[in-house]
Amino acid sequence: MNKLQFKLLVGILLAIGLGVFSYKVSVLGFPLVPSEKTSAWNVEAHVAFDGKNSPVKVVLQTLNRVSGFAVTDEFFIGAGYGRQRVSQRITDEQITNEAYDQNSVVIWSKRLADGKQDLIYSAVLRPESAGEMPKWSPPQNIPELRDPQFSEAEAVAANALLSRIGKESADMESFVPLLMQELQHSEKNSNAAFLLRNAKNSRGVVNVAVRLLHLSGIPAQSVHGITLGTASDARISHWLELYQNDSWHMFNVAKGVFSTPVNFVPWWRGEAPLAELTGGKHLQVSLSVVPDAIDAMKNVVDRIAATHPTFFDYSLFSLPVQAQATYRVILLIPIGAILLVFLRNVVGFSTFGTFMPVLIALSFRETQLLWGVGLFSIVIALGLGVRLYLEHLKLLLVPRLACVLISVVLLMAGISVVCFKLGIPRGVSVSLFPMVIMSMTIERISVMWDELGAGKAIQQAVGTMAVSVLAYLVMTNTYVEHLFFVFPELFLVLLALTVMMGRYTGYRLLDLVRFRTFIRG
Amino acid sequence: MFGWFSKLKEQGVVGMNGRNAAYVLPNNPRRLYPLVDDKETTKRLTQDAGLNVPEMYGVIRAQHETKLLPDLLEKHDSFVIKPARGAGGNGILVITGKLGSHFLKPDDSFVSTEEIHFHISNILSGMYSLGGMPDKALIEYCVKFDPVFNGIAYQGVPDIRIIVYKGVPTMAMLRLPTRESDGKANLHQGAMGCGIDICTGKTTHAVWKNENHEMHPDTLQPVSGVQIPGWEELLRQASLGYSVTGLGYLGVDIVLDKDLGPLILELNARPGLAIQVANKTGLQSRLDKVEAVHHNLQSETQRVQYAMENFGS
Numbered sequence: 001m002n003k004l005q006f007k008l009l010v011g012i013l014l015a016i017g018l019g020v021f022s023y024k025v026s027v028l029g030f031p032l033v034p035s036e037k038t039s040a041w042n043v044e045a046h047v048a049f050d051g052k053n054s055p056v057k058v059v060l061q062t063l064n065r066v067s068g069f070a071v072t073d074e075f076f077i078g079a080g081y082g083r084q085r086v087s088q089r090i091t092d093e094q095i096t097n098e099a100y101d102q103n104s105v106v107i108w109s110k111r112l113a114d115g116k117q118d119l120i121y122s123a124v125l126r127p128e129s130a131g132e133m134p135k136w137s138p139p140q141n142i143p144e145l146r147d148p149q150f151s152e153a154e155a156v157a158a159n160a161l162l163s164r165i166g167k168e169s170a171d172m173e174s175f176v177p178l179l180m181q182e183l184q185h186s187e188k189n190s191n192a193a194f195l196l197r198n199a200k201n202s203r204g205v206v207n208v209a210v211r212l213l214h215l216s217g218i219p220a221q222s223v224h225g226i227t228l229g230t231a232s233d234a235r236i237s238h239w240l241e242l243y244q245n246d247s248w249h250m251f252n253v254a255k256g257v258f259s260t261p262v263n264f265v266p267w268w269r270g271e272a273p274l275a276e277l278t279g280g281k282h283l284q285v286s287l288s289v290v291p292d293a294i295d296a297m298k299n300v301v302d303r304i305a306a307t308h309p310t311f312f313d314y315s316l317f318s319l320p321v322q323a324q325a326t327y328r329v330i331l332l333i334p335i336g337a338i339l340l341v342f343l344r345n346v347v348g349f350s351t352f353g354t355f356m357p358v359l360i361a362l363s364f365r366e367t368q369l370l371w372g373v374g375l376f377s378i379v380i381a382l383g384l385g386v387r388l389y390l391e392h393l394k395l396l397l398v399p400r401l402a403c404v405l406i407s408v409v410l411l412m413a414g415i416s417v418v419c420f421k422l423g424i425p426r427g428v429s430v431s432l433f434p435m436v437i438m439s440m441t442i443e444r445i446s447v448m449w450d451e452l453g454a455g456k457a458i459q460q461a462v463g464t465m466a467v468s469v470l471a472y473l474v475m476t477n478t479y480v481e482h483l484f485f486v487f488p489e490l491f492l493v494l495l496a497l498t499v500m501m502g503r504y505t506g507y508r509l510l511d512l513v514r515f516r517t518f519i520r521g
Numbered sequence: 522m523f524g525w526f527s528k529l530k531e532q533g534v535v536g537m538n539g540r541n542a543a544y545v546l547p548n549n550p551r552r553l554y555p556l557v558d559d560k561e562t563t564k565r566l567t568q569d570a571g572l573n574v575p576e577m578y579g580v581i582r583a584q585h586e587t588k589l590l591p592d593l594l595e596k597h598d599s600f601v602i603k604p605a606r607g608a609g610g611n612g613i614l615v616i617t618g619k620l621g622s623h624f625l626k627p628d629d630s631f632v633s634t635e636e637i638h639f640h641i642s643n644i645l646s647g648m649y650s651l652g653g654m655p656d657k658a659l660i661e662y663c664v665k666f667d668p669v670f671n672g673i674a675y676q677g678v679p680d681i682r683i684i685v686y687k688g689v690p691t692m693a694m695l696r697l698p699t700r701e702s703d704g705k706a707n708l709h710q711g712a713m714g715c716g717i718d719i720c721t722g723k724t725t726h727a728v729w730k731n732e733n734h735e736m737h738p739d740t741l742q743p744v745s746g747v748q749i750p751g752w753e754e755l756l757r758q759a760s761l762g763y764s765v766t767g768l769g770y771l772g773v774d775i776v777l778d779k780d781l782g783p784l785i786l787e788l789n790a791r792p793g794l795a796i797q798v799a800n801k802t803g804l805q806s807r808l809d810k811v812e813a814v815h816h817n818l819q820s821e822t823q824r825v826q827y828a829m830e831n832f833g834s
Contacts, residue, residue: 345538394639396584397646447648453710505542511534512525517731517798518532519525 006503010496017492024487034482041228042290043265044122044321049280051113056279058108060121061224061268068134069125069265077120081108103268113280122321125228125265136261138248139241139269145219148211155215157191162216172218172244173258176251183209184256206238206253207271219243224274225266226289234287236267236274288322316488329365331484331491332475336361338494339471341501348510351464352444359437360464361471369472373465375415376438380461382411383442384449391446405439533803535794540770544808548687548769549790556766557788560605560659563766570765572758573784575601575662582657584645587638594624594637599663602637604644604656610707612649614640615663615678627676628703664784667777669750672742675699678776680706681717681749681783683756684792684804685771687815688763690756690828691807693717694799695724695749700739713737714799715744720833722752728799755783756828760821762788807832 024030047058062085063071076083084107108119127134150158165182169175183205186192195212199205206222213220220242226234239261240251252259267274277283316327336358343349351357364372386407390400412435441464449457474480484490512519529536535544557563567574578600579593594600602614614637618625624632641658643649650656670679677698684692694714701711708714713734716725727734727744737744749755759773762785772792775783797804810831818824 348537394635396642397648503542505536505538507526507529507534507536508538511529511536512522514731514794515529515534515536515798517728517733517801518534518803519528 006499010499013492013496013499017489017496020489021487021493024489030486032483034478040291041125042122042288042321042324043125043226043234044120044288044290045274046286046288046320046322047119047121047275047283048286049117049277049283051115051117051280053112053114054279055111056109056113056117056277058119058280059105059272059276060108060119060285061272061274062104062106062121063123063125063265063267066125066265066267067137067139069127071123071125073122073124075120075122076106076108077122078108078118081110081119083108103270103272105268105272117280120320136250136264139221139223142219142243145217146214148214150211150215154195157194158212158215161189161191161195162212166216172242172249175216176213176218176240176242176258177256179212180209180251180253180256183212202238202253203236203273206240209240209253210271213240213242221269222271223266223269225264225268226287228263228265228289228291234289236287237264239264239266241269286322288325290321290325290328316485328481328485329362331488332481333358333362334491334494335480335484336471336475338498339474340467341498343467343470345501346504346508348508349463349467350460351467352441352460356437356441357464357467357471360441360468361475363437364468364472365476369469372472373469376465378415379408379411379438380442380445383408383438384446387442387446401439401443404442405435408435408438408442529803533805534797535804535808537794540794544686544770545791549771553766553768554790557768557771557790558606559657560603560607560787561657563788564659566765567762567785567788570761572761572765573781575664575778575784575786578660578662580605580657580659581641581645584642587641590638590641591634593660594634599665600660601663602641602644603659603661604649605659606650606654606656607644608649610705610710612640612644613705617663664776664786665779667750667779669747669777670695670697672740673697673737673744673747675737675739677702677705680786681755681775681777682792682796683759683773683775684796685759685763685773686808686811687769688760688821689811689815689818689824690719690759691811691832692796692800692802692804693719694796695747697727697737697744699729699737708793708795708799713744714795716800716802717749718833719756720829722749722755723747724749726801728801731798750777751782753825753829756825757821758783758785760824764821 025032043063045060047060049056049058062074063069085104086107087104106121148158161182162179165175165178169178182189182192183196186196195208196205199208203222203224210220210222220240223239223241224236225239227237238253240253242249242251249258250261251257252261275283275285316324319327337355340351340355340358344351344354360376363376366372367375383404387400387404390403395403441461445457445461448460555562556566561577561580564574564577578597579589581587581590598619599617601616604612607613614632615627616624616632616637617627620631622634624634624637626632644656644658647655664678666674666678673679674697679695679697682694682696683690694716696706696708697713697715698706699711699713703710706712711730713727713729715727717723718725724745724747727737729738735743735745755775758775762771762773763769766788768788768790770790770792772789773785774787774789776786778784794804814827818827
């Protein structure tokens with residue numbers, strides 16, 4: 001009975017999984033492999049805030065005027081909200097002329113809003129020339145020099161700052177980086193600090209920079225936008241557009257260099273923030289950018305939406321973009337877990353903790369493989385050093401674990417700062433590592449070190465790392481990702497395989513090594 | 522490679538998955554695990570059933586109870602401190618003597634009282650227990666091992682591991698500590714495994730680090746042909762382990778004490794498979810034999826009798 005039940009379960013799982021899969025492939029024509037060119041991007045801004053039981057108004061910059069891209073499928077989701085689109089001048093009216101580039105904003109409003117409020121703006125960006133990412137094109141209008149409107153005290157500070165930088169620089173190419181450096185490290189300079197006293201974030205710094213550039217005679221404006229890639233939490237990056245000697249220059253504020261933007265989509269220009277809220281509190285805007293799941297996919301989706309409307313209502317594609325991006329990651333975890341089942345039960349590897357390698361592999365996604373392995377090894381080696389020292393102090397177990405955790409955080413912060421100063425941006429992403437996992441790993445390695453000696457512990461650690469790398473390679477494979485996202489029914493097949501592996505009672509591969517005396521004899 | 526697999530199969534070697542699926546899962550219901558996973562429970566259980574176990578001097582269950590420690594240690598010259606839920610011999614501290622305020626370890630190094638406190642608090646916070654759960658520290662009699670092993674053990678207590686299947690002792694080995702295993706009798710850590718003929722209780726041949734050896738690597742004494750004293754009684758004790766716990770697939774660890782004879786140190790619901798390597802024999806055929814007849818074997822005496830008649834090497 002038990003055996004029959006087992007076979008039946010495996011059979012049913014395989015039949016449903018493979019059945020739906022082959023129906024989707026052969027009848028509905030879903031693509032089996034991801035097509036290489038991505039010609040559209042889903043961009044989504046999720047505005048969340050708490051209402052105070054009073055009228056609210058939310059102003060959000062929209063993507064309507066993006067050069068080189070056509071913006072299609074714009075959606076504004078907000079239950080019970082009135083909505084209007086307006087164009088807005090880049091800076092305040094007095095100092096711009098009418099022909100100036102304009103931002104396009106959406107204004108959501110509601111008479112009474114209480115509790116948590118969610119508004120979603122989503123749009124699809126398609127490059128105007130098919131299949132290719134548009135190159136950077138300069139704005140149509142050349143900014144005029146305008147009065148930066150500094151107060152008397154501010155003007156004194158600004159002039160002092162500019163004259164000092166002027167003396168240290170030769171031309172615009174050297175002047176702007178120096179100016180931005182002063183502003184970004186304003187603690188060293190009281191003039192800069194005074195000018196920046198109201199600038200709370202990087203956008204505030206950029207706005208002050210624009211005013212200073214106007215004061216020094218360089219026509220400039222700020223532009224804010226996103227970099228196209230796959231990210232469930234995209235960030236706004238800031239650039240400066242400067243016009244001198246009849247040409248445009250683009251200055252990357254984050255990196256502090258002049259360069260040409262790549263894959264950068266300008267969202268809006270000028271002083272305004274991405275979103276403004278009146279009548280509510282705790283405003284949060286999260287952005288996500290996801291390549292529109294492949295061209296061929298889009299066609300299939302459109303066709304099926306027309307012919308089989310209910311079928312597609314219940315697929316992962318019907319979820320908001322941000323949830324889709326999250327699911328692209330979540331769906332990879334079972335794949336890593338199944339790989340681990342195989343490596344442990346069929347091959348016979350032993351690792352620290354059952355699913356630790358999957359978690360480590362997930363964190364490699366943030367850092368890329370080589371950096372991940374390097375940073376992980378460094379942090380663990382240094383952490384082990386700290387742990388060995390703590391051994392001398394004879395601390396109790398839980399406080400000692402906490403000490404290791406604190407040291408790990410400090411080590412990671414230190415590594416991030418050093419890497420950033422050396423200009424290695426990847427080093428900064430170590431901060432996204434799951435620290436508790438790292439501390440537990442250190443503790444486990446050191447207990448094993450005490451009990452079984454250094455050799456076994458290092459062997460085990462290297463083994464865990466190897467399994468993590470393997471899991472990472474499988475989990476980040478684009479074909480694997482595509483297959484399981486487009487055909488989630490394949491998880492039933494994986495479930496069947498896992499159930500079968502759960503009943504695998506034969507020898508493990510490493511049993512051959514263990515019992516090698518029997519093979520020889 | 523499949524040739525290798527079939528070679529293992531021919532010789533009846535039980536693999537890890539096979540052990541779990543065919544023996545541990547069906548014969549050892551989870552609810553019985555606490556009986557053997559907590560050594561304090563095991564001790565009480567076995568003691569009540571008339572098995573020989575090392576005397577327990579005291580249990581420390583909480584941090585504040587370490588205050589009782591000096592009193593407890595005062596009374597005894599040698600003792601063993603171990604975690605109640607430890608596995609694989611981890612976290613065991615053996616003290617063989619005292620010198621002033623310091624304690625002597627088997628390898629002639631010293632530990633201070635403070636270090637013993639630290640070790641106990643590590644045990645209490647679960648450093649050595651499965652899953653890191655809070656634990657108890659047991660302080661018990663330190664075995665004075667039988668001189669029969671004098672020539673072939675190095676700084677530590679040799680122990681005898683017997684696999685008991687449905688009450689019948691099916692395979693046995695002697696584990697000899699070596700310099701490399703740091704006095705521990707664990708094959709993974711470099712101890713020497715030595716097969717024992719169930720029929721006679723004599724050691725057969727030894728395997729060390731997966732190689733055949735005639736002699737102990739440190740003392741250079743031959744290890745085969747050593748007669749284990751009181752073998753039949755020892756098998757009876759092991760068989761009793763099944764009657765007491767109800768675990769169908771059981772590993773029994775026994776040490777021989779100079780004065781007290783065989784003492785049961787530990788019962789194990791998931792005994793390892795290295796015993797096959799030490800005996801150069803697969804377990805499968807013996808387990809199959811037991812499977813066929815165990816219904817007819819009612820008492821420990823019958824079970825031991827059956828084992829001694831059938832499982833010679």
